[in-house]
Amino acid sequence: MFSLKTIDIRQLVLCCSLLFYATTVYSGAAVDASNLRVAVSIKPLKLIASEILGSHDDIAVIVGAAQSPHDYALKMSDIRSIQRADLMIWVGPHFESFLAKIIPKHAATALTVGDLIKLPNTANDRHNPAHESAGEIHSKHAGHHPFERDLHVWLNPYYVETIALAMRDKLITLNPDKAAIFANNTKRFIGTLRSVDNYIGTKLEPVKSKGFYVYHDAYSHFVERYGLNQVGAFKVLPNAALSLKQLSDIKNTLQDGEVYCIFEEPQFDNQFVRRFDVAADIRFGRLDPLATNIAYGPGAYQLFIKGFADTIYQCLGSSGGTE
Numbered sequence: 001m002f003s004l005k006t007i008d009i010r011q012l013v014l015c016c017s018l019l020f021y022a023t024t025v026y027s028g029a030a031v032d033a034s035n036l037r038v039a040v041s042i043k044p045l046k047l048i049a050s051e052i053l054g055s056h057d058d059i060a061v062i063v064g065a066a067q068s069p070h071d072y073a074l075k076m077s078d079i080r081s082i083q084r085a086d087l088m089i090w091v092g093p094h095f096e097s098f099l100a101k102i103i104p105k106h107a108a109t110a111l112t113v114g115d116l117i118k119l120p121n122t123a124n125d126r127h128n129p130a131h132e133s134a135g136e137i138h139s140k141h142a143g144h145h146p147f148e149r150d151l152h153v154w155l156n157p158y159y160v161e162t163i164a165l166a167m168r169d170k171l172i173t174l175n176p177d178k179a180a181i182f183a184n185n186t187k188r189f190i191g192t193l194r195s196v197d198n199y200i201g202t203k204l205e206p207v208k209s210k211g212f213y214v215y216h217d218a219y220s221h222f223v224e225r226y227g228l229n230q231v232g233a234f235k236v237l238p239n240a241a242l243s244l245k246q247l248s249d250i251k252n253t254l255q256d257g258e259v260y261c262i263f264e265e266p267q268f269d270n271q272f273v274r275r276f277d278v279a280a281d282i283r284f285g286r287l288d289p290l291a292t293n294i295a296y297g298p299g300a301y302q303l304f305i306k307g308f309a310d311t312i313y314q315c316l317g318s319s320g321g322t323e
């Protein structure tokens with residue numbers, strides 16, 4: 001309904017931007033090429049995109065702080081952000097289902113990062129709320145593969161390289177004048193990413209056999225990258241009514257000695273697990289897959305994923321017991 005006017009404005013903005021940048025000279029280390037307007041569905045994608053653009057100023061985030069992409073309600077202002085953007089970056093329709101119909105209709109150009117990664121079992125409906133029954137539990141003990149259909153691909157730095165390269169290519173297509181800047185920024189980002197990847201691998205090596213539980217199936221890509229031992233994932237929505245069988249499965253899992261740590265998340269009801277008789281030596285940690293508390297700036301993604309590893313190490317490394 002806004003499309004006609006918006007496209008006119010967008011074309012005008014793009015035209016003016018190109019004119020402006022065609023007359024701008026960039027020297028050596030100048031990395032800010034943020035004349036393009038970018039929108040992303042979730043904050044971690046902004047952390048990555050800002051490394052390629054060289055600035056975070058012109059990147060709009062749809063899902064705000066302390067909100068979850070799993071139950072987000074779209075606002076009119078979000079649609080306007082999408083319409084204004086030269087490039088819309090999202091995970092995909094099976095992750096941000098609230099954007100599934102909006103992006104094809106309103107986005108000028110979209111990059112679907114979930115499509116870049118070859119995932120096993122990606123006949124993906126798992127992030128469709130219709131398939132996420134309240135209190136659904138995934139764990140080895142419940143007989144599920146806990147990792148199938150996880151689209152939290154930004155939690156694996158190796159995949160993030162692929163995502164960064166695709167962002168670079170899209171941005172170059174949209175603004176070829178800045179190709180060298182985008183390419184240099186990407187190269188620099190990937191270099192630091194590999195250092196962080198090595199750091200994480202080394203850091204987690206001593207604790208990788210220690211079992212842990214997480215609140216929802218967000219971590220399989222991180223777990224697989226570093227060979228960790230995620231025993232299972234609760235998938236718990238607030239006020240969930242759990243069956244006796246589910247309660248029993250959780251109870252057994254938390255008492256059988258395999259779990260050293262339970263990782264909570266800011267976006268969920270973290271009192272859930274405290275209803276159970278959790279073995280006294282199980283510790284609690286907090287992981288934030290949406291990078292809620294990470295400040296924007298150069299190196300923000302690297303800080304985020306490094307902090308992730310440090311949190312896991314602290315919880316597993318000091319939880320006592322034997323391997």
Ligand SMILES: [Zn+2]
Nearest residue numbers: 070152216218
């Ligand atoms: Zn999630």
